[in-house]
Amino acid sequence: MAAVQRLKHEDNVPTKLDKSLIDDYWLSFIDDLLSSGNVSEAVLYNLMTGDILAASPQSFRLFADEYEHIVTSFNKPIVFRRSGFKVNGCGYKLHMADGRMGLMGKIGMPARGCSVCKTLSLLVVATHDETMSASKCNDVIMNMGDFFRRKGM
Numbered sequence: 001m002a003a004v005q006r007l008k009h010e011d012n013v014p015t016k017l018d019k020s021l022i023d024d025y026w027l028s029f030i031d032d033l034l035s036s037g038n039v040s041e042a043v044l045y046n047l048m049t050g051d052i053l054a055a056s057p058q059s060f061r062l063f064a065d066e067y068e069h070i071v072t073s074f075n076k077p078i079v080f081r082r083s084g085f086k087v088n089g090c091g092y093k094l095h096m097a098d099g100r101m102g103l104m105g106k107i108g109m110p111a112r113g114c115s116v117c118k119t120l121s122l123l124v125v126a127t128h129d130e131t132m133s134a135s136k137c138n139d140v141i142m143n144m145g146d147f148f149r150r151k152g153m
Contacts, residue, residue, distance in 0.1 A: 026054035029144065033126055038136040041088070045123040047071065053122075060088055062125060070103070070125075074118050080105075087114050087125055095134070101145060104138050113137065117145035121153050 026044055033039040034056055043055040043062065055061055062070065066086045073079040077097035084093045085105060092105025092114045103116040110130040115138040117124045124144055128137035 023054065027056075030054045030056045033124075033140060033144065036136075036140045038128060038132050038140050039126045040129045040132065042124070042126040045125070047118070047121050047123050060127075062087060063089065067123075070116060071118075071123065074103070077103075085114075085116075087116075087127065090114075090127075096138075102138070102142055104134065106134065115141040117141045119145050119148040119153055122148050124148075 029044060030042045033042045041055075041057065041060040043060050044053045045051065045062070045067070046053055050067060052061060063086070066088075069079075070085055073085075077094070080094040080097055080103060084091055085103065086092065087105075090107060092107050094103065095106045095113065096102075096104040101118055104113060105116075106113040108130075111134065112128065112130050113134045114125065114127045115134075116126075122145075124141055126137060126141050128134060
């Protein structure tokens with residue numbers, strides 16, 4: 001959590017055309033999520049283009065149909081209540097959805113889970129394993145989403 005606090009002091013995304021600098025910027029957010037101890041995998045998407053900005057591990061992502069389902073149905077939680085949602089090929093049963101900014105899903109017992117946060121221009125997706133707290137994973141993701149919203153992203 002302290003790492004996310006640190007990032008609140010940064011002003012803007014780097015404006016240089018150096019792609020590695022921009023990649024490092026976005027990867028720092030993923031690193032902060034993982035270092036919280038409440039997230040096992042995470043990916044950050046640009047909602048305008050559908051591009052992955054950063055992911056850890058690099059193979060963690062939403063398949064095209066999973067991304068489309070989440071993005072187009074985000075404001076209709078009834079869709080997720082009926083069919084759940086998938087992340088990286090794993091199906092999650094909807095645990096909670098606010099219809100605006102966040103989704104929480106779980107799979108199995110002891111439960112592994114997934115939290116998704118949508119901002120104006122970003123989609124943050126994270127999973128946690130059975131040793132981690134679902135509510136703490138969700139809090140970390142939603143706090144990051146709040147940070148991005150305050151920055152107008």
